[in-house]
Amino acid sequence: xxxxxxxxxxxxxxxxxxxxxxxxxxxxxxxxxxxxxxxxxxxxxxxxxxxxxxxxxxxxxxxxxxxxxxxxxxxxxxxxxxxxxxxxxxxxxxxxxxxxxxxxxxxxxxxxxxxxxxxxxxxxxxxxxxxxxxxxxxxxxxxxxxxxxxxxxxxxxxxxxxxxxxxxxxxxxxxxxxxxxxxxxxxxxxxxxxxxxxxxxxxxxxxxxxxxxxxxxxxxxxxxxxxxxxxxxxxxxxxxxxxxxxxxxxxxxxxxxxxxxxxxxxxxxxxxxxxxxxxxxxxxxxxxxxxxxxxxxxxxxxxxxxxxxxxxxxxxxxxxxxxxxxxxxxxxxxxxxxxxxxxxxxxxxxxxxxxxxxxxxxxxxxxxxxxxxxxxxxxxxxxxxxxxxxxxxxxxxxxxxxxxxxxxxxxxxxxxxxxxxxxxxxxxxxxxxxxxxxxxxxxxxxxxxxxxxxxxxxxxxxxxxxxxxxxxxxxxxxxxxxxxx
RNA sequence: GCCCCCAUCGUCUAGUGGCCUAGGACAUCUGGUUCUCAGCCAGAAAACCGGGGUUCGAUUCCCCGUGGGGGUACCA
Numbered sequence: 052x053x054x055x056x057x058x059x060x061x062x063x064x065x066x067x068x069x070x071x072x073x074x075x076x077x078x079x080x081x082x083x084x085x086x087x088x089x090x091x092x093x094x095x096x097x098x099x100x101x102x103x104x105x106x107x108x109x110x111x112x113x114x115x116x117x118x119x120x121x122x123x124x125x126x127x128x129x130x131x132x133x134x135x136x137x138x139x140x141x142x143x144x145x146x147x148x149x150x151x152x153x154x155x156x157x158x159x160x161x162x163x164x165x166x167x168x169x170x171x172x173x174x175x176x177x178x179x180x181x182x183x184x185x186x187x188x189x190x191x192x193x194x195x196x197x198x199x200x201x202x203x204x205x206x207x208x209x210x211x212x213x214x215x216x217x218x219x220x221x222x223x224x225x226x227x228x229x230x231x232x233x234x235x236x237x238x239x240x241x242x243x244x245x246x247x248x249x250x251x252x253x254x255x256x257x258x259x260x261x262x263x264x265x266x267x268x269x270x271x272x273x274x275x276x277x278x279x280x281x282x283x284x285x286x287x288x289x290x291x292x293x294x295x296x297x298x299x300x301x302x303x304x305x306x307x308x309x310x311x312x313x314x315x316x317x318x319x320x321x322x323x324x325x326x327x328x329x330x331x332x333x334x335x336x337x338x339x340x341x342x343x344x345x346x347x348x349x350x351x352x353x354x355x356x357x358x359x360x361x362x363x364x365x366x367x368x369x370x371x372x373x374x375x376x377x378x379x380x381x382x383x384x385x386x387x388x389x390x391x392x393x394x395x396x397x398x399x400x401x402x403x404x405x406x407x408x409x410x411x412x413x414x415x416x417x418x419x420x421x422x423x424x425x426x427x428x429x430x431x432x433x434x435x436x437x438x439x440x441x442x443x444x445x446x447x448x449x450x451x452x453x454x455x456x457x458x459x460x461x462x463x464x465x466x467x468x469x470x471x472x473x474x475x476x477x478x479x480x481x482x483x484x485x486x487x488x489x490x491x492x493x494x495x496x497x498x499x500x501x502x503x504x505x506x507x508x509x510x511x512x513x514x515x516x517x518x519x520x521x522x523x524x525x526x527x528x529x530x531x532x533x534x535x536x
Numbered sequence: 537g538c539c540c541c542c543a544u545c546g547u548c549u550a551g552u553g554g555c556c557u558a559g560g561a562c563a564u565c566u567g568g569u570u571c572u573c574a575g576c577c578a579g580a581a582a583a584c585c586g587g588g589g590u591u592c593g594a595u596u597c598c599c600c601g602u603g604g605g606g607g608u609a610c611c612a
Contacts, residue, residue, distance in 0.1 A: 064612045096612060129612095156610065171608050172537050199610055216541070225539050225608085233610040240612050263540060264607040287542075287605090294604065322548095325561095329549060333560050352542095352549085355605060359547050362562045372575085415574040444572095477571095492571040504573045 057089025058253050061115075061122075062129075062244070064096045065107035068305035069114030071358065072259060072289045072297060075323040079286060080257050081120045082324070082346040092251055093125035098136075098243045114306045118316050119339060124251070129243050132250065136238035139246045139276060140200050140231050148275035149231060151188035152179040153198045174227040175201070200232040202242075202272065209267035214255070214284035215351045221267040229268060241265055245272040248281060257284040257348075260355070284348055287327050287355040297358055309363070313419030315374065318367035326356045336369050368417040376406035376413070379422070383409055386423040393430040407514050411506045428500035429514065434523055436530065440503035444493040445531060451494045452531035454484065458491060459524045468517050470509040477509075498527030 061077040063069070069077075084091035093115070095108050112126065143149040154162075154175075163173040179188070180203060192198060204227070210220035231242040238246070244265075248256065263285050273280035291301030303309060309319055321337050329352070330337075330345045337345070371379070380402070388395040398405050408429055412422045428434065436445075445451045458480055465476050477495075481488040492508050499520065505511055512520055 062612090066612095098612080152610095159610085169537055174538095174608085219540070221539070227608085230610050235610080237610090239610070244612090259606090260541060261606055262612095265612090267540095285541080290605075292547080296605070325548065327548095331550075333550080335548090335561055354542055354549095356549090357547060359562070362548060365562055368575090414576090417574095421574095487571090489571050496572075502572095506572095506574085508571060 057084060057087045057255060058092065058251065059084050059089060059255050059257060060092035060094055060125075060248070060251065060253050061120075062094045062096050062247075062258075063111050065104055065111065067104070067107040068110045068307055070297075070304055071306060071309075071323065072304075073111075074114060074118060074306045074319075075289060075326060076257065076259055076286065077115060077120050078118065078320055078323050079328070079346075079351070081122075082343055083255070083257065083348065084123070085343045086346050090123045091121075092127070092253065093122035094127045094129060094247060094251070096240070096243070097128055097130045098238055098240060110305075110307065114310075117310055118306065118320055127247070127251070129247060132243065132247055133237065135250060136243050136246045137232065137236060140238060140242060143202065143231065143272075143275055144200055146275065147185075147203075149200050149202050150180050150185065150228075151183065151192055151198045152201045152228075152230070153183060153188075153191065153196060154178055155197070175229075177228055180228065197234045199230045199234050201228040202231050202268075202275070204228050204271060209270050211266065211270060211280075211283055213263075214257075214282055214348050216263075216285060216353060219263060219266070219285075221264075223267070223271070226267060226271075231272075241268045242272060245269050245276070249273070249276065249278050254281045255284065256281050257286065260285045260288050284351070286351055287353060289326060290355050290357045292357055292359065294357065301358070302360065313421070314363065314367050315370045315419070317374075318363065318370040321370065322363045322366050326358065327352045327354075336366070336373070364417045371416050371419070372413055376409035377402075379409050379413075379419075380405055382419060383422050383426075386420070387426055387430065390423055392423070392427055398430075404514070411510055411514055415506070428502055428505075434499070434501040434526060436497065436501040437503065440497055440501070441534075444497050444503065445534065448531040448534035452528045452535065454491060455494060455498055455524050455528050455531070457484075458495065459521060459528070462512075462517065462524070463521060465517075468513065470507075470513055473509050473512050494527075495524075499523050 059080040061080050063073050081091050163170050166173045204223050207223050213219050230239050270280055289297045291297045324342050384395045384398050387393050412425050416422045461476050478488050481491050496508055
């Protein structure tokens with residue numbers, strides 16, 4: 052066992068989904084662990100049992116798995132450490148670092164109100180520290196009187212060298228004697244975290260900036276417990292486009308939602324990694340292994356970052372175009388099948404054709420759904436003509452039919468059936484007709500796909516192959532004849 | 537109120553005293569490629585929050601404002 056080995060953890064509370072902010076914290080921890088050959092621990096913070104739900108943690112694990120963030124130890128449940136948390140609290144009590152407090156919530160509330168300031172300005176007045184000697188506290192406690200245990204904040208100042216911010220310090224006078232054990236005997240977050248991090252030998256705590264003000268409390272706990280504290284690294288929060296803390300009203304905040312929007316996990320990790328961190332080079336597109344290699348604590352920013360969905364979409368498009376058709380095929384087939392556009396079995400059987408289709412659609416896709424959304428005309432047995440497009444490109448049905456028939460004759464015999472040859476033939480034909488190539492291409496596109504927008508027509512011809520091309524032209528000619536009549 | 541963190545184009549950011557006429561990317565706009573759309577290529581517009589210091593010289597260091605964010609619970 053190497054004691055200098057990096058041990059980090061991600062400790063979400065079971066909220067029922069993995070928030071993008073949490074996902075980024077998890078990613079940073081994971082990246083650090085993988086980069087350094089360390090250990091990544093997953094722990095669910097469920098000390099507040101009233102809010103805990105086993106089912107809620109499932110969504111978090113699912114989100115992490117989707118992102119590819121695998122953990123080496125855990126998932127542990129903070130609630131399982133209850134006895135240890137309590138034991139630590141009593142150690143502090145016996146050592147004189149904590150005391151029993153018999154002030155009830157009601158009394159506290161009154162004092163808060165009586166203080167005459169805003170409720171937040173109130174600090175616990177240490178009533179029980181002075182009014183209830185330890186011996187009396189023990190007696191009342193064993194008599195069953197309800198009480199909490201408070202940590203006695205020492206005088207002085209608490210500072211630490213934060214790995215991203217540098218030195219951060221608090222005057223202890225600004226921190227009240229906080230409760231570590233509730234009336235029901237359960238531990239408060241700050242105690243449980245310290246107790247667990249000690250137990251799990253975590254030596255670097257990387258978490259959001261919102262935990263900065265918890266750090267001095269935790270540091271004091273470490274010291275009172277006589278344990279060497281870990282290093283701390285606080286990463287800036289993620290904000291919405293309006294500069295406010297990212298929340299539901301900004302749109303999707305759960306990684307699961309992005310998954311369903313057709314975002315690739317690699318794009319998501321790339322995006323999240325670049326939110327608050329940068330490699331110092333001008334590279335923007337990173338695979339996960341590249342991130343593991345390049346990531347470092349030193350290059351994490353101090354400033355909170357705005358979550359920009361446009362940038363995510365762009366990155367996703369980049370990742371889609373870098374992903375092979377073979378890798379995209381499973382997801383694509385599943386979507387297409389779910390949409391009722393084709394039989395997955397048959398599609399897979401002609402995998403060459405399937406891959407060609409995906410490659411055709413890829414450059415036009417920013418999210419995975421774009422692939423399926425465009426696929427209809429290629430997979431359908433018969434062409435459904437978009438009337439708006441017909442109004443434009445089949446304006447004179449008789450003429451269009453005539454031209455398509457001529458073209459059909461040429462295509463029937465052209466050899467080889469490749470883009471270059473096909474383009475040559477079509478352009479010759481247009482010239483012979485004395486019209487621009489577009490006058491042939493647009494009606495042909497309509498014949499093949501029924502829509503006015505598609506990849507380059509010659510790529511489409513190659514995808515369909517001669518037989519299906521001729522069939523579709525025949526159908527179109529028939530359609531046009533009806534329109535002409 | 538008090539404490540803490542932060543401050544470069546609309547957004548993500550580079551920049552650690554002179555190389556900055558402040559660089560890249562997203563988004564926006566304009567051209568080009570072309571059979572449409574997307575893409576791609578080229579270009580444009582766009583920023584150092586304000587005031588004091590320190591210094592020969594500040595985007596960069598210090599202080600004060602201002603602004604934003606976080607915290608201030610028997611939540612995590």
